[in-house]
Amino acid sequence: MNHERKTMNREIGAIERRKERLDRGIKARTEGLYAIQSWREVLYLLAPRASLIIGLLVLPLVLPGLYWQRVLGLAGVYALLAISFDFLAERVGLVCIGGAFMIGVGGYISGGLNYYLKLPVFLTIPIGTFGGAILCTLLWLPCLPLRGIYFAVVTFMFPFLTTSIILAGNLFEGTEGLSPIAGFPSTWIGIYLILVILLTSIFGLRRLCGEDIGVVFAGIKDNDQAVYASGINVTRVKVYALYIASMIGCFAGAFVAHFSGFVGVSLFAVDFSIMPISACIMGGPGTLAGPALGALILAPLSELLRGFGQLRVVLYCFVLVGFILFKPEGLLNWATRKYHQIEHWVKV
Amino acid sequence: MEEQKKSILKVRNLSKSFGGVKALKEVSFDLLEGEVLGVIGPNGSGKTTLVNAITGFVKPETGEVFFKDMRITGLPPYKIADLGVARTFQVVRPFLSLRSFKNLIVPLWSPRARRFAGSRGGDRDAVAIDLLEEVGFERDAYVPYKSASALPLGYLKRLELARCLALRPEVIICDEVFSGLSMSEIASMVPLIERLRMRGVTLMMIEHRLRELFSVADKVIVLCFGEKLAEGRPEQVMNDEKVRSAYLGEEIRL
Numbered sequence: 237m238n239h240e241r242k243t244m245n246r247e248i249g250a251i252e253r254r255k256e257r258l259d260r261g262i263k264a265r266t267e268g269l270y271a272i273q274s275w276r277e278v279l280y281l282l283a284p285r286a287s288l289i290i291g292l293l294v295l296p297l298v299l300p301g302l303y304w305q306r307v308l309g310l311a312g313v314y315a316l317l318a319i320s321f322d323f324l325a326e327r328v329g330l331v332c333i334g335g336a337f338m339i340g341v342g343g344y345i346s347g348g349l350n351y352y353l354k355l356p357v358f359l360t361i362p363i364g365t366f367g368g369a370i371l372c373t374l375l376w377l378p379c380l381p382l383r384g385i386y387f388a389v390v391t392f393m394f395p396f397l398t399t400s401i402i403l404a405g406n407l408f409e410g411t412e413g414l415s416p417i418a419g420f421p422s423t424w425i426g427i428y429l430i431l432v433i434l435l436t437s438i439f440g441l442r443r444l445c446g447e448d449i450g451v452v453f454a455g456i457k458d459n460d461q462a463v464y465a466s467g468i469n470v471t472r473v474k475v476y477a478l479y480i481a482s483m484i485g486c487f488a489g490a491f492v493a494h495f496s497g498f499v500g501v502s503l504f505a506v507d508f509s510i511m512p513i514s515a516c517i518m519g520g521p522g523t524l525a526g527p528a529l530g531a532l533i534l535a536p537l538s539e540l541l542r543g544f545g546q547l548r549v550v551l552y553c554f555v556l557v558g559f560i561l562f563k564p565e566g567l568l569n570w571a572t573r574k575y576h577q578i579e580h581w582v583k584v
Numbered sequence: 585m586e587e588q589k590k591s592i593l594k595v596r597n598l599s600k601s602f603g604g605v606k607a608l609k610e611v612s613f614d615l616l617e618g619e620v621l622g623v624i625g626p627n628g629s630g631k632t633t634l635v636n637a638i639t640g641f642v643k644p645e646t647g648e649v650f651f652k653d654m655r656i657t658g659l660p661p662y663k664i665a666d667l668g669v670a671r672t673f674q675v676v677r678p679f680l681s682l683r684s685f686k687n688l689i690v691p692l693w694s695p696r697a698r699r700f701a702g703s704r705g706g707d708r709d710a711v712a713i714d715l716l717e718e719v720g721f722e723r724d725a726y727v728p729y730k731s732a733s734a735l736p737l738g739y740l741k742r743l744e745l746a747r748c749l750a751l752r753p754e755v756i757i758c759d760e761v762f763s764g765l766s767m768s769e770i771a772s773m774v775p776l777i778e779r780l781r782m783r784g785v786t787l788m789m790i791e792h793r794l795r796e797l798f799s800v801a802d803k804v805i806v807l808c809f810g811e812k813l814a815e816g817r818p819e820q821v822m823n824d825e826k827v828r829s830a831y832l833g834e835e836i837r838l
Contacts, residue, residue: 448693448708455679455690462677465639466691467665467751 252584257577284575288525289435296427304536305423309495311535312430313339316437316488317508318515318527320481323441326522327450328477329457331384334376334391336508338482340398340501342368342489344408347499351414357421361490368486373479380474383460395504402501413500417493426495430488437484438525444480445524453477511535518559520566529568589616592786593638593669593755598647600630600637607633608644609810615755620777620787622797622818625807626830631790632674634807635759639671640664651755666696670748674759674790676740680733684721687732687743688712691750700752712750719746720776738769745776755786762793770796798822806830 262270262277272278299305317335324330346364349355355363379390403410420426444450452473455463460470493499511534512527519530537555541547563570593615600608607630615621625631636642638649640661649657656664665671679687691697692708701711716728719742727735732743741761748756761777762770770793777800781787791797798804798818806813806821808830814821821827 448689451682451686451689452693454682455687458679458681459677461641461661462673462679462747463690464641464661465665465671465673465677466747467662467670467694467696468690469660469662 253581254584255579256582257579259576260578284572285439288438292431292435293428296424296431302423305427306495307536307539308532309423309427309430309491311532312427312434313488313492313495314508314511314515314535315434315528315531316430316484318512318519318531319434319437319441319524320484320488321512322516322521322524322527323445323484324477324481325516327441327445327457327524328453328474329383329460330380330474330477331388332376332391332478332481333388333509333513334372334394335485335512336395336504336506337391337398338368338372338485339489339492339508340395340504341371342486342491343493343499343503344489345371345486346490347414347417347493348408350417350494351499357418357494361487361494364490364493365483365487368489369479369482372482372486373475376478377475380471380478392509395506395509399501399504408499411501413498413502415498415500417497417499419494419497426491430491433487434528438528441480441524449473449476514556516566517556517564518566520568520570523566523568523572526566526568530566589618591615592617592652593788594648594650594653595634595638596648596650598634598637598644598649600633600642600644606810608637608647610647611807611810611812612647613805613812613815615786615788616803618781618784618786619802620781620789620800622801622804623788623790623807624792624794624797624804625813628809629807630810631807632759633810635671635757635788635790638664639669639757662694665751665753666694668696668751668754669757670751670753670755671757672741672744672748672759672761674763676737676744678732678735678740678743680731682732683729684732684735684739684743685709685712685716685728688715688746688750691747694751696751715746715750716743718749719743720772721746737764738766741765741773742776745780749780753785755788756780757788757790759790760792761789762791762796774799794822 262272262280272281296305296308299308317339320338321332321335324332342364345368346360349360349363350357375394376391379387382390402408408414420429445453452463452468455466456470456473463470463473489503492503512531515530515534516527517530518534519528520526534555559566591614595614596612598608598611599606611630611634613621623631623634633642637644640656640659640663644657647657648655651664651667651669654667656667656669678684679690682689689708689712692701692711713728721727721739721742727739732740735743741764745756745758745761762773765773774796777787777789781800789797789801801818803816804818804821805815806824806827813826813830814824816824
């Protein structure tokens with residue numbers, strides 16, 4: 237605000253002007269606390285949430301064909317990874333860039349059960365989700381005392397390690413991969429399954445962060461020493477958070493396995509680790525819904541740019557650099573501000 | 585009289601060195617139930633290291649700490665806090681992204697606080713606001729709802745104390761709660777310390793503000809270069825030759 241005012245002054249010289257921001261919509265409010273007084277105000281608060289839910293549920297119906305529906309399914313996978321990353325990084329302070337590992341573990345468990353034991357989809361996906369999350373959490377448990385970049389580096393390394401082990405040991409058919417894996421009874425069921433899980437995860441995680449345990453998560457992010465001094469075993473709380481996030485990631489993995497009908501080392505592709513970070517920066521870190529939206533924009537965008545070949549990476553980087561430099565708050569934070577406040581210039 | 589009280593915290597031959605610096609050398613003392621023990625000493629005399637070693641934030645090389653005859657050396661910090669030994673930090677460590685009353689949700693969520701929570705256990709927000717009022721936050725003035733990042737240092741020091749109180753501790757170790765505060769803020773802190781003591785909390789206070797400390801302390805320990813120089817009642821300690829020379833230097837005789 238101050239900075240804006242200064243630059244404005246320089247531009248227009250003598251006239252003193254400043255940007256004034258007025259709250260709109262709800263009359264009685266201050267710093268995030270508000271009293272709802274009428275139905276209009278209830279609608280005002282519900283409209284963004286409702287438009288997200290309805291928008292996502294209607295989206296598959298208006299898409300032009302099977303190709304774009306499959307793209308949406310894949311975008312849903314990236315969206316789940318993005319909120320899992322956002323939850324851990326922004327709400328708990330664990331920067332975990334092991335999305336590919338979650339996908340791989342969930343995919344191999346779920347796909348393997350279907351391939352070797354012929355278990356049906358409605359059994360393999362829950363086993364892949366919960367079992368995969370336990371496996372991820374147990375494997376990452378020794379790294380939990382690490383903080384910041386160190387935890388990030390270790391989690392980033394895990395997918396490469398697993399790929400090497402699978403290829404070197406020729407496990408699970410090695411480079412060939414497991415195929416065919418049973419698909420969903422119809423594409424619609426697959427698409428709506430991931431959209432419903434996506435919405436549940438967004439709203440569930442937001443609710444969780446508002447609960448007391450969510451406050452403890454935020455405390456760990458701010459200052460873990462003070463949480464220790466409060467008589468709480470920080471590592472145990474981090475395990476809870478990691479389990480929840482891995483559950484979301486492993487579900488996405490199990491979904492990919494059945495959606496594409498194939499399980500291979502490509503599930504450990506580095507894209508699954510990196511794309512969520514970009515989606516998070518683009519959508520608005522810490523908002524949970526923002527990163528999901530970011531992923532739903534970025535994934536189809538990179539499909540559209542497929543024709544450009546290698547050049548699409550360049551364009552993709554431009555988008556990212558642009559957001560980091562000019563809109564570091566991300567899309568959703570910016571939109572929230574615009575929704576809640578009227579901005580206009582006033583003379584001083 | 586004093587000898588009849590039970591000792592709640594026993595420190596025996598505690599030593600800790602950081603590289604070549606001996607931060608603590610064979611420090612031993614007893615903290616009696618219900619007393620206020622002051623720990624003073626020049627800068628770098630090992631006061632904060634003593635707190636860290638007792639509460640498990642650093643591991644002492646030798647020596648032992650007993651809490652009610654139970655050996656607590658080597659336990660992780662959260663277990664020591666869980667037993668009832670709470671501490672404040674000299675450099676305050678609030679959760680800056682949270683509102684001040686939400687800062688207390690963290691200790692109130694801890695296993696120890698939940699064991700003590702009675703019928704109001706579910707309403708942690710209300711308990712938190714009560715606690716803040718107890719340490720001197722003005723209830724009506726919106727202060728408890730302000731983000732901790734917007735609070736001045738005086739409130740943050742009180743918040744540290746409130747975080748300890750939320751654990752219903754038996755011992756509170758205050759690491760310089762008066763430092764960095766103005767005279768009037770200190771003046772309003774002293775009654776708070778008195779109140780805590782009336783409630784039967786045992787206090788160990790690390791301090792540089794001697795006058796305020798001596799108005800509340802029953803016993804004082806003086807540390808100098810990691811060694812215990814003296815122990816005794818405040819006026820007794822201040823007249824000690826060794827303590828005087830540690831603080832003021834040797835007397836020069838011409």
